[in-house]
Amino acid sequence: MNQASWWSLFGAAFVTVFVAELGDKTQLAALGLSAAKDRPWAVFFGSSAALVVASALAVLVGRGLTRVLDPRWLHYGGAVLFLAVGVFLLVRGPEVPPP
Secondary structure: OOOOHHHHHHHHHHHHHHHHHHHHHHEEEEEEEEHHOOOHHHHHHHHHHHHHHHHHHHHHHHHHHHHHHHHHHHHHHHHHHHHHHHHHHHHHHOOOOOO
């Protein structure tokens, strides 16, 4: 892999994960912990380490699956699961809290 394609893949991974993580439950948990405690750097480093470990696990599992399955099928499976969850949420409708 040449240097340009490495940086291109790095950039794509960074932007994809960064955008996916904005405003999700992980961010809300870190926000809540840092608001409740007077140790924001402990929350930062703890949540950063957790994201690194979770990402490493995902990379290792993904790499292992490509040894058994064609990567195209992983993409197709991900797309089907994404669409299935979307259809499920559309059919189920919004959750309305009781009055």
